[in-house]
Amino acid sequence: MSNSTQTEQTFQEKLNRQYMTEYLFKGNKESVKGNYAEAADSYKRSLSFGEDVSIYYNLGLMQQKLGQTSESISTYQTCIQKFPNEACCYQGLGQSQLNLEQLENAVSQFDQCLSLDEKKTECLNGKGIAFLKQNKLVEAEQSLRKCISKNSRNEDCQNNLAKIYIQKKEYELAQTPLNVCLDINGNSDQCLNNMGHVFLNLNQSKQAIRYYQKASSLKPKNEQYLVDLGNAFKKSKNFENALNIFNRLIQIDPSNETYHEMKGFMFYNKGDFDNAIPAFEECTKLKGENAFTCHRHLANCYYEKENFDNAIQNYKECITLKPQRIENYLFFTSSVFLKTKQQCIYYKNTTQEFCLNSYNNTYNYVTGNYNSAKDYCQSNINNAKNYVETNYNNTRDYVQGHISNSKEYVSNINNSTSEYFSDVTNKTKSYWGGVYDQAMQYYNSLFS
Incomplete structure (x- = not known):
């Protein structure tokens, strides 16, 4: 190789090294600003001019922050191939696998990191989190x-x-590391929120709310912090403030059915069924996992308002969504029973009012036979009252009898055979539909 060629190659290497360093510094600058996409792009351009372990590590870190966990795993695997003796590559790979809940793989990578550099406390912390997620509390605490x-x-x-102490319900012990954490950093939102958990479980709601509020003020868009704060207000029966929190959460994520359900629940606890109903209806419209409980809440609201038709309809929805839940059939039957009772009382009062009107008319026109007319109408009143009450009692006994039969019938279901259970559930559902129809036919026939 000629001297000129060597000189040209050396110049190009220096130029590449310069560009690599410039883009590395630019990536670091963008990272500090929180511009993670721009930082990742700078690190990639830096790698096009040369390779350095810090570039791979920082690129993988930006990909983690951007939620590109699979890409970060690929970046760290490449880092390990090129720099197999660098602990930070294994640390980064372990963290990415931890984010994907690949917990055993994460522990393995953290161990490899520590074998290369035992001072890497980040890897000890990562192992502790991985063990905690696996509910291996002893190993987590040791790490x-x-x-x-x-x-x-x-x-x-x-x-x-x-x-760990919070999970073990050792709340007093949890206070010691949290106090140390807050002494290190009084604005650690995670430590503040966990201290809120401690005081809430020690039934010191005012203290808990204070810590939750500070954590939430530091991270106002952190939904979990707001949920914890809302639940703390709910536990202290401060439903108005809890309602404000869940309204804020709905503004952040209007498609979250849990937030609509909790909003409805706050109104329900206040006895404001008229406002609770539309909140629960919004929850059911989303048709998610909470649809069942929201239909139950709706049914309860209508039940309290003595709107038994809507209560029955929502209990029917509960039966459709979870036919194996036996209490749905009991609530359903109770609503049918109360609807029947309400209608019986209505017809009894209507019949009594009719007879009283007849009595008044008779008195106006048949003044000469007043006592006879009075006795006649009073007899009609008594007959109507006895007739309706007797048949109301028959209807009540009929429906209550089927409640007992259903409870005894369903308790004998063989839970060990899923196919049999499903078949019995469908039969029970069909059976109760028949009971309702029979009860209503029987009742309607009383006044036909």
């Missing part, structure tokens, strides 16, 4: 305590150790 022993000022390790 996090080891992390703290190497760096007691690591707020993530302190916070995650507190999570």
